[in-house]
Amino acid sequence: MKIKSVLLSALALALAVGASAKSVELLNVSYDPTRELYVDFNQAFAAHWKATTGDDVTIKQSHGGSGKQARGVIDGLQADVVTLALAADVDALYDVAKLIPKDWQKRLPQNSTPYTSTIVFLVRKGNPKGIKDWDDLVKPGVSVITPNPKTSGGARWNYLAAWAYAKHKQGSDDAGKAFVSALYKNVPVLDSGARGSTTTFVQRGIGDVAISWENEAFLALKEFGADKFEIIVPSLSILAEPPVSVVDKVVKKKGTEAVAKAYLEYLYSPEGQDIAGRNFYRPRDAAAAAKYANVFPALKLVTIDEEFGGWAKAQKTHFADGGVFDQIYAK
Amino acid sequence: MRTSSLHKFAPALAVLLTLAPIVQADELTQVREQLHALEQKLLVLERKQEIKDEAAATAAPTTPKLTINDKGFTLASADAANSIKLRGLVQLDSRVFFNDNGILNNAFVLRRARIISEGTFAKNYTFQVVPEFGGSSVAIVDANLGIAVNKALQFKLGRFKSPVGLELLQSDSWTFFNERSIVTNLVPNRDLGIQASGEVLGGKLNYTVGVFGGVADAASTTNTDFDNEKDVVGRLWASPFKDTAGSPLQGLSFGISASFGREKTASGRTAGYKTDGQQTFFSYAATTIADGQSWRYSPQFDYRSGSFGLLGEYVVSTVNVRPSVTGKKAELQNKAFQLAAGYVLTGEDSSYAGVVPKTNFDFANGTWGAFEVAARYANLKIDDAAFPLYASAVSNADQATSYGLGLNWYLSKSVRLTFDLYQTKFDLAPGSPITSTNAVLRQDEKSFITRFQLSF
Numbered sequence: 001m002k003i004k005s006v007l008l009s010a011l012a013l014a015l016a017v018g019a020s021a022k023s024v025e026l027l028n029v030s031y032d033p034t035r036e037l038y039v040d041f042n043q044a045f046a047a048h049w050k051a052t053t054g055d056d057v058t059i060k061q062s063h064g065g066s067g068k069q070a071r072g073v074i075d076g077l078q079a080d081v082v083t084l085a086l087a088a089d090v091d092a093l094y095d096v097a098k099l100i101p102k103d104w105q106k107r108l109p110q111n112s113t114p115y116t117s118t119i120v121f122l123v124r125k126g127n128p129k130g131i132k133d134w135d136d137l138v139k140p141g142v143s144v145i146t147p148n149p150k151t152s153g154g155a156r157w158n159y160l161a162a163w164a165y166a167k168h169k170q171g172s173d174d175a176g177k178a179f180v181s182a183l184y185k186n187v188p189v190l191d192s193g194a195r196g197s198t199t200t201f202v203q204r205g206i207g208d209v210a211i212s213w214e215n216e217a218f219l220a221l222k223e224f225g226a227d228k229f230e231i232i233v234p235s236l237s238i239l240a241e242p243p244v245s246v247v248d249k250v251v252k253k254k255g256t257e258a259v260a261k262a263y264l265e266y267l268y269s270p271e272g273q274d275i276a277g278r279n280f281y282r283p284r285d286a287a288a289a290a291k292y293a294n295v296f297p298a299l300k301l302v303t304i305d306e307e308f309g310g311w312a313k314a315q316k317t318h319f320a321d322g323g324v325f326d327q328i329y330a331k
Numbered sequence: 332m333r334t335s336s337l338h339k340f341a342p343a344l345a346v347l348l349t350l351a352p353i354v355q356a357d358e359l360t361q362v363r364e365q366l367h368a369l370e371q372k373l374l375v376l377e378r379k380q381e382i383k384d385e386a387a388a389t390a391a392p393t394t395p396k397l398t399i400n401d402k403g404f405t406l407a408s409a410d411a412a413n414s415i416k417l418r419g420l421v422q423l424d425s426r427v428f429f430n431d432n433g434i435l436n437n438a439f440v441l442r443r444a445r446i447i448s449e450g451t452f453a454k455n456y457t458f459q460v461v462p463e464f465g466g467s468s469v470a471i472v473d474a475n476l477g478i479a480v481n482k483a484l485q486f487k488l489g490r491f492k493s494p495v496g497l498e499l500l501q502s503d504s505w506t507f508f509n510e511r512s513i514v515t516n517l518v519p520n521r522d523l524g525i526q527a528s529g530e531v532l533g534g535k536l537n538y539t540v541g542v543f544g545g546v547a548d549a550a551s552t553t554n555t556d557f558d559n560e561k562d563v564v565g566r567l568w569a570s571p572f573k574d575t576a577g578s579p580l581q582g583l584s585f586g587i588s589a590s591f592g593r594e595k596t597a598s599g600r601t602a603g604y605k606t607d608g609q610q611t612f613f614s615y616a617a618t619t620i621a622d623g624q625s626w627r628y629s630p631q632f633d634y635r636s637g638s639f640g641l642l643g644e645y646v647v648s649t650v651n652v653r654p655s656v657t658g659k660k661a662e663l664q665n666k667a668f669q670l671a672a673g674y675v676l677t678g679e680d681s682s683y684a685g686v687v688p689k690t691n692f693d694f695a696n697g698t699w700g701a702f703e704v705a706a707r708y709a710n711l712k713i714d715d716a717a718f719p720l721y722a723s724a725v726s727n728a729d730q731a732t733s734y735g736l737g738l739n740w741y742l743s744k745s746v747r748l749t750f751d752l753y754q755t756k757f758d759l760a761p762g763s764p765i766t767s768t769n770a771v772l773r774q775d776e777k778s779f780i781t782r783f784q785l786s787f
Contacts, residue, residue: 143371188375191382204381206374 022055024259029079031066031153031242032193033216037279038083044275045266049259057259065193066153073099073247080251080260083244085153085194086304087111088315090245099249113241114267115281118301119154119161121232122201122210122217129208133234134165137209138182145200145207147191149318149325153242154194156319158211161238163318164302168236181328202229213240214296215280239301401744403447403787412454418447420504421785422465428608429777434770435610441465442782443503445472455479459491471554472521483529487541490552493519494526494539494566495588497631497644498669504786505685507642507705508607508737509749512669514709516604517648518627519543519562519590521551526564537568537586545592547621548648548665549604562592562625582635589628594621594650604711607735607753608778610771612728613713615652619721622660623651633683640673640681654720663717669709673739676702685744692742700742705751707735718760726769730758745787753778 028038042059049057062069062077066085073079074097084090090112093099105111123131129142137144147155159180166179189206191197194213201210202220209232212220217231244264251257266272273288282296283289308314318324398405407414422442428435444465451457457477463470475489492500496518498511526541545562546552568586572578603614631644645668653660679686679701688701710732718724737751755776759767767773 188371189378189382192386196382196385200378204374204378206371206378 022053024055024057024256026057026059026080026256026260026263027062027078028059028081028083028263029062029069029073029077030083031069031085032063032195033154033198033213033219034083034242035061035063035195036219037215037276037281040275040279041267041272044271045263048266048271049262052262055259057263059263063193063195065147065151065155065196067156068151068192073097078250078254079247080254080256081244081246081264083242083264085240085242086156086311087241087243088156088311088319089153090243091312091315093245093247097249099247100245101248104245105243107246108244108264109268110284111241112243112245112264113284114244114264114272115242115276115283117214117240117242117281118237118299119157119234119240120212120214120217120237121234122198122212122220122229123208123232125228125230127230127232131209131232134162134179134236137162137211138179138186142186142209143188143207144183144186145189145191145197145210146187147194147197151192152194152197154197154213154216154240155190156314157213157238157240159318159325160304160308160314161234161236161302162211164238164307165234165236167307168302177324177328180324184329214282218280218295233297233299236300236302238307239303241304401787413450413452415448415450418449418787419785420445420447420787422503422509423783424509425781426608427779427781429779430774431776432770432774435608472551481529482534483531484527485529486525486527488525490521490523490554491526493522493524493543493546493562493564493590494528494541495519495564495590495627495629496646497588497629497633497642498671501683502685502786504747504784505683507640507671507673507703507739508707508735508751508753509780509782509784510607510609510751510753512671512707512709512735513604513606513711513731513733513755514644514646514667514669516549516711517646517665517667518548518629519546519564520549522546522562523552523554523556524561524564533574535569535571535573537566537570539566539568539588540564543590543592545594545625547594547596548650558593558595560593560595562590564588564590579636583632584634585630585632587628587630589626591624591626593623594625595623596621604713604731606731606755606771606776606778607733607751608755608776608780610776612731612755612757612769612772613722614727615717615722616654618655618658619652620656621650622653623662625650635681635683638675638678638681640683641671642683643670644668652721659720661716661721663714663721665711665713665717667709667711669707671705671707671709671735673703673705676704679741686739686741687744688741691744692740692746700740703739703741705735705737705739707733707737709733709735713760715761719762722760723768724760724763726767726772727760727763728757728767728769728772729760729763732756732758745785747782747784747786749780749782749784751780751782753780 038061046057066089070089070092073082073093082090094102121131146158149155149159162180162183163176167173167176189200191200194216197210198216198220200206202224220229246260251260273283273285277283277288277292304311304314393409396407403416403418405414405416421444424440424442426440427437442465445461445463448460459473459475461473463472473491475487475491478486496515498506499515499518522543524541524543526539528539530537541564543562543564544552544556545560566588570584572580572583575581603611606612627648629644629646634641647666649664651660651662673681675681675686679689686701686703690698692700712730733755735751735753740748757772
């Protein structure tokens with residue numbers, strides 16, 4: 001009996017040892033231009049988590065066009081969290097695969113968008129084509145670089161910003177449609193994501209102007225030199241609110257719910273907000289926003305809700321199969 | 332007239348001469364613009380191709396991967412989370428016995444012929460099915476499922492080796508000798524059960540704990556449990572110096588295993604303990620049954636240092652038996668130990684998982700593979716109290732002592748030829764006649780076993 005007790009105790013101990021060995025791994029599936037942001041943030045969060053709980057956490061990153069990334073998660077990519085370019089892509093995780101609850105956006109402050117950004121233009125130094133505003137992008141002979149809205153979240157923001165500009169200027173959605181139709185006639189190549197577009201414009205030397213995430217434009221200046229490119233701020237743009245969410249079904253299966261939740265919450269912490277500002281994302285936190293106020297130009301920003309009735313409607317009208325983009329681009 | 336004509340055209344000529352550089356400059360600008368436009372077109376075409384290639388490269392990982400090498404055939408999904416592997420093991424033996432007075436047949440034996448199917452699903456779920464076509468009948472050797480929670484906690488369910496004997500746990504293909512030592516007679520072989528195992532402390536400690544149906548010494552389950560009782564089996568295996576590079580102790584691993592259970596059988600306790608030449612030298616009487624507690628423990632070690640390898644284990648197996656259902660109960664304790672060593676003459680590392688030759692045998696190119704010599708000493712002692720009530724004193728040995736010398740030729744990682752010389756000395760049971768009724772025991776068993784093995 002003694003040996004039996006010892007062996008049963010050993011079993012219990014072994015199971016306890018197995019269960020208490022905490023080395024957690026998270027997968028953050030994100031959109032294209034957030035690589036540098038999350039390299040910084042992951043390092044900070046790992047240190048924070050170690051100090052708070054004593055556990056090690058390793059965060060793996062996956063990047064690509066936002067829509068493509070959402071499709072990957074729906075198809076089985078085991079993302080603990082998604083940090084995508086727009087709410088419609090996160091909505092798809094509920095709509096198609098029920099991986100998250102319908103009201104996912106209510107779980108974190110500011111509709112689960114810990115930082116914002118907007119859309120600006122990146123031109124070559126000296127602005128040889130004299131680009132000043134959206135109207136210049138539809139002029140003959142101007143080559144415009146923007147990614148494919150079917151796969152890229154950034155591209156959808158670009159498209160909607162252009163539409164909103166024309167609508168505001170001429171007062172109708174018809175004007176918006178005509179404007180984006182003319183705009184895409186000047187687009188020689190469609191990359192699948194924003195980072196690809198930056199490569200096309202900056203490294204391959206194609207095009208006269210790139211419609212770009214603000215953070216991506218700043219990063220291009222930082223990485224490739226302000227002597228080669230400059231940022232042009234249009235008269236009107238759109239408030240881009242990239243959302244974040246825990247992927248409930250995955251974290252429950254992997255047992256990573258607590259750390260995944262803490263990971264996203266940490267984005268709202270002073271350190272998380274500072275890292276966002278440092279990486280050219282507009283922080284939500286007032287103190288961090290004030291710290292980086294001189295970095296980000298003031299401009300008129302419209303919102304997706306006001307202009308397009310929210311992401312669900314915009315997605316269906318413009319980017320779903322057979323939507324407006326398919327109609328104008330097919331032509 | 333001539334002069335006046337010149338005067339007439341002079342202003343026009345002056346205008347032309349003045350405009351010429353402007354026209355040239357315009358043309359140059361035009362050419363430059365055309366060149367720029369052409370260059371842009373070319374860049375766009377190149378970029379489109381680049382995007383196409385990137386998309387193809389991204390799509391490529393969805394293509395399943397087929398791998399064929401000396402570890403078998405593997406068909407795996409692009410992300411390697413799902414795979415099916417086909418391996419095989421064939422062992423053809425030649426057994427020659429010396430000075431046996433003609434009682435044993437020198438024979439060729441198909442010792443093992445296995446097709447091993449293994450697979451992984453969703454990265455963490457595994458299976459293994461191993462049918463045996465060698466020997467005298469077809470049987471399922473292993474059939475089990477695995478669930479990996481993490482490195483520290485993995486579950487195995489089904490039919491597989493009970494984690495007691497060190498040499499038994501080593502693959503058939505890579506033991507120093509072509510037959511395991513007589514010590515393996517005292518440990519359970521394949522059993523049905525569930526076990527948890529894993530490595531902790533950075534892989535310096537491995538643990539295994541399981542609950543099994545319980546089988547007799549050297550026996551495998553018949554896939555049914557013959558009583559209501561279960562065996563609890565555990566093993567701890569430590570490699571404390573594994574990370575101390577350069578230390579002579581780096582290759583030292585040691586541990587202890589144990590099993591405990593109760594058994595009540597309706598028939599014989601064991602099919603018999605066998606010699607290196609696979610002849611039975613001890614078996615309980617057919618009427619003897621197990622009835623009560625049985626337990627085993629086995630301290631064990633394995634040491635590897637460069638080409639040198641040393642393996643040792645000691646097993647104590649205790650069983651409560653009755654000579655018949657109503658007979659007197661006795662607790663019998665059998666003990667065994669072995670010490671085996673190997674040295675790879677050609678300089679490769681000795682390993683519990685087999686020697687990997689630096690070069691394969693290739694006569695045309697003058698390469699010979701790897702050669703290893705091995706030696707072994709083993710002893711098994713039956714409890715004297717077993718005789719004569721529970722086992723016949725006239726047809727059983729009370730003790731067997733075995734010596735082995737071997738030469739292993741690794742033609743490649745997958746192909747091995749072994750040449751092993753064994754001698755087993757028998758001590759007869761107390762009170763037994765000078766001449767045993769078991770002809771095998773009338774002289775030392777001297778055998779020369781050669782094996783051709785293909786294992787992948």
